[in-house]
Amino acid sequence: MCGYGWFDLAGGISVADADDIRRLALALPQVEEIDSDGFDFRIGGKGFVWSYPERVPGKPRIIRTDVAVLFVGDEAEKQALLLGEPGLFFTAPGYDGWPLVLLRLAEVDVGRLTELVTDAWRMRAPDAS
Numbered sequence: 001m002c003g004y005g006w007f008d009l010a011g012g013i014s015v016a017d018a019d020d021i022r023r024l025a026l027a028l029p030q031v032e033e034i035d036s037d038g039f040d041f042r043i044g045g046k047g048f049v050w051s052y053p054e055r056v057p058g059k060p061r062i063i064r065t066d067v068a069v070l071f072v073g074d075e076a077e078k079q080a081l082l083l084g085e086p087g088l089f090f091t092a093p094g095y096d097g098w099p100l101v102l103l104r105l106a107e108v109d110v111g112r113l114t115e116l117v118t119d120a121w122r123m124r125a126p127d128a129s
Helices: 020-028 076-084 110-124
Strands: 031-033 038-045 047-055 061-070 101-105
Touching: 020 031, 020 038, 020 047, 020 061, 020 110, 038 110, 047 076, 047 110, 076 101
Parallel strands: none
Antiparallel strands: 031 038, 038 047, 047 061, 061 101
């Protein structure tokens, strides 16, 4: 992968990947990348997008770089995304009550990912305008 998603020859859609998350997040002001097994980006010490730490009872945690955790601001926005685009977004029991959604990277194009990452950053950035 070249860092700009990849081109699906069947559908002609450029789907996103972890390299796109990294490129988009690091292009935003004052973002720091936290050392992790996947990706983890913060602004002012607050996370706005990171790789999904999948937890299965009785098994070690697995860092999923094909799924991003995105900060969405509030429960209303979370529910709107989950209900409006169930093919892209989902949640897990550990995320109940948190303004976070899980995003299937293979289902989102780079343009939409840009919007989502920028919105998550904007909601967490102390001085974003």
